[in-house]
Amino acid sequence: MIEESSLIDFGAEKRFYAKEEYIFKQDQPALFYFQIASGEVKMNNYQPDGKEFIQAIFSAPRSFGEPPLFADIVYPANAIAIKNSLIWRLPKSAFYELLRQKPDTHLRVSQAIAKRLHYKALMAAELAQQSPENRILKILDYLKQEVNNITTPFGYKTDLTRQNIADLTGLRVETVIRTLKELEQKNEVKIINRKVYR
Amino acid sequence: MIEESSLIDFGAEKRFYAKEEYIFKQDQPALFYFQIASGEVKMNNYQPDGKEFIQAIFSAPRSFGEPPLFADIVYPANAIAIKNSLIWRLPKSAFYELLRQKPDTHLRVSQAIAKRLHYKALMAAELAQQSPENRILKILDYLKQEVNNITTPFGYKTDLTRQNIADLTGLRVETVIRTLKELEQKNEVKIINRKVYR
DNA sequence: ACTAATTTATGACTGTAATCATAAGTGTTT
DNA sequence: AAACACTTATGATTACAGTCATAAATTAGT
Numbered sequence: 001m002i003e004e005s006s007l008i009d010f011g012a013e014k015r016f017y018a019k020e021e022y023i024f025k026q027d028q029p030a031l032f033y034f035q036i037a038s039g040e041v042k043m044n045n046y047q048p049d050g051k052e053f054i055q056a057i058f059s060a061p062r063s064f065g066e067p068p069l070f071a072d073i074v075y076p077a078n079a080i081a082i083k084n085s086l087i088w089r090l091p092k093s094a095f096y097e098l099l100r101q102k103p104d105t106h107l108r109v110s111q112a113i114a115k116r117l118h119y120k121a122l123m124a125a126e127l128a129q130q131s132p133e134n135r136i137l138k139i140l141d142y143l144k145q146e147v148n149n150i151t152t153p154f155g156y157k158t159d160l161t162r163q164n165i166a167d168l169t170g171l172r173v174e175t176v177i178r179t180l181k182e183l184e185q186k187n188e189v190k191i192i193n194r195k196v197y198r
Numbered sequence: 199m200i201e202e203s204s205l206i207d208f209g210a211e212k213r214f215y216a217k218e219e220y221i222f223k224q225d226q227p228a229l230f231y232f233q234i235a236s237g238e239v240k241m242n243n244y245q246p247d248g249k250e251f252i253q254a255i256f257s258a259p260r261s262f263g264e265p266p267l268f269a270d271i272v273y274p275a276n277a278i279a280i281k282n283s284l285i286w287r288l289p290k291s292a293f294y295e296l297l298r299q300k301p302d303t304h305l306r307v308s309q310a311i312a313k314r315l316h317y318k319a320l321m322a323a324e325l326a327q328q329s330p331e332n333r334i335l336k337i338l339d340y341l342k343q344e345v346n347n348i349t350t351p352f353g354y355k356t357d358l359t360r361q362n363i364a365d366l367t368g369l370r371v372e373t374v375i376r377t378l379k380e381l382e383q384k385n386e387v388k389i390i391n392r393k394v395y396r
Numbered sequence: 397a398c399t400a401a402t403t404t405a406t407g408a409c410t411g412t413a414a415t416c417a418t419a420a421g422t423g424t425t426t
Numbered sequence: 427a428a429a430c431a432c433t434t435a436t437g438a439t440t441a442c443a444g445t446c447a448t449a450a451a452t453t454a455g456t
Contacts, residue, residue, distance in 0.1 A: 045323040047323070047327050051327070053322075053323045053326045053327065055319055055322065055323065066312065067312035067313070067315050067316050068312070068316070069312075070308045070309045070311075070312035071309045071310075071312040071313045071316065073312070073313060073316045076316050076319040076320050076323075077319060077323070099305075100301060103301065103304075106301075106304060106305075106308070107297075107304075109308070110268045110304070110307070110308050110311065111269045112269075113268075113311050113312060113315060114264065114265035114266070114267075114268035114269040114271070114311060115265070115269045115271060116315055117265050117311060117314055117315040117318060118265050118266070118269065118271045118274050120315060120318035120319060120322055121253055121274040121275060121318060122274050123322055124251075124253065124318055124321055124322050124325060125243040125245070125251045125253065125274075125275070127322060127325040127326050127368070128251045128325050128367065128368025129245050129249070129251065129368060130368075130412090130413085130443090130444085132412095132413075161432090161433065161434090162433070162434065162435095163432090163433075163434095169326065170325070170326025170327060170328070171413080171414095172413070172414060172415080173433085173434085174413085174414080174415085174434095174435085174436085175412095175413055175414075177433095177434065177435065177436090178413090178435090178436090179413095181435095194421090194422085194433085194434065328413090328414085328442090328443085330443075359402085359403065359404090360403070360404065360405095361403075361404095369443080369444095370443070370444060370445080371403085371404085371405095372405085372406085372443085372444080372445085373442095373443055373444075375403095375404065375405065375406090376405090376406090376443095377443095379405095392403085392404065392451090392452085
């Protein structure tokens with residue numbers, strides 16, 4: 001995450017993206033550094049059969065889509081606003097110049113990427129293993145601890161729908177619904193009028 | 199990947215790791231930057247049921263285990279030498295000093311992490327989806343194109359065993375064996391005396 | 397050269413998540 | 427208030443990867 005003052009200094013513009021609007025698409029090369037000022041963004045893939053896989057959900061003040069700025073690769077997923085959002089957009093060349101002039105910022109960007117890689121590695125191991133219970137708990141715990149910094153038991157109320165959880169874990173809605181009920185039996189989650197607490 | 203001259207300048211030591219030896223373990227904090235001089239290293243997790251999941255396999259001159267050097271996180275997986283290996287080991291503080299003094303190197307390290315994240319994102323989408331065929335082809339194509347830079351059809355002969363592929367994809371050996379045979383039928387891979395070509 | 401260990405292979409059976417069908421509850425829009 | 431879309435829910439059935447058992451082929455170790 002880069003300070004707004006720096007973003008402005010280096011010529012970033014704050015753009016509005018309507019809900020459902022694409023910010024970039026899979027397989028495109030990267031032209032900008034993006035950072036959320038307000039709103040929410042998801043990164044996803046659509047599988048051959050049309051099923052969605054959500055790579056991540058980001059909110060302010062997080063940046064996203066940096067990897068292809070660094071390496072000679074294309075976006076591995078789409079980025080789509082899931083709420084009306086304001087997003088800083090800094091051209092690639094200016095981003096490089098900013099990194100060059102501000103080593104601390106470069107370090108923070110590296111940190112952000114490192115954390116994302118860490119999460120992906122954990123999720124990959126979880127996804128490879130089959131158990132729906134573990135997949136779901138991993139996602140919930142990640143959002144609870146890493147994103148929302150909550151430690152109290154059942155202190156995290158997710159605003160993900162069952163379908164969202166399915167798309168994040170690669171499961172089906174019905175499986176998520178059934179597994180969540182089993183997890184409630186086992187006292188791993190609480191469900192209070194349909195809302196999931198962890 | 200950092201030039202050996204720089205590594206030496208900043209006090210790195212080249213250590214020998216015997217086959218099967220641990221270089222670091224999951225959940226430990228990072229103390230060193232590692233770079234392979236010779237040999238081969240795998241990063242893996244062991245699931246509760248004892249099943250192995252291989253996060254990645256690295257060979258010279260690649261570095262590994264950088265993310266926890268940057269962010270306040272622990273290793274998400276073990277690193278184990280799978281051949282007798284010589285590995286550069288640079289203390290964390292010296293690594294930071296090196297990055298500070300050599301911005302180009304910092305950029306290259308960022309690039310390496312970015313690429314790894316890219317791969318993880320692709321694999322996560324593939325793992326979430328169930329099809330064994332796609333999981334296996336994704337791994338083979340990744341190794342073929344990204345690691346070995348081969349483009350000719352069936353020009354890549356993998357040295358992974360069926361079990362390796364199983365551990366990389368989260369499948370079972372039997373499933374890998376059967377799926378590879380189906381893939382051969384479909385002319386997606388060639389199998390010449392048990393070796394897999396892609 | 398011989399033994400042991402690993403890798404590849406195949407068949408039979410099982411368990412579980414996906415799939416399909418249907419519906420009730422909740423929220424949003426006009 | 428009605429219409430519509432979305433979300434949650436449940437039951438029945440199916441498909442398919444996992445599991446278990448066993449063995450042949452290959453490689454590594456002494």
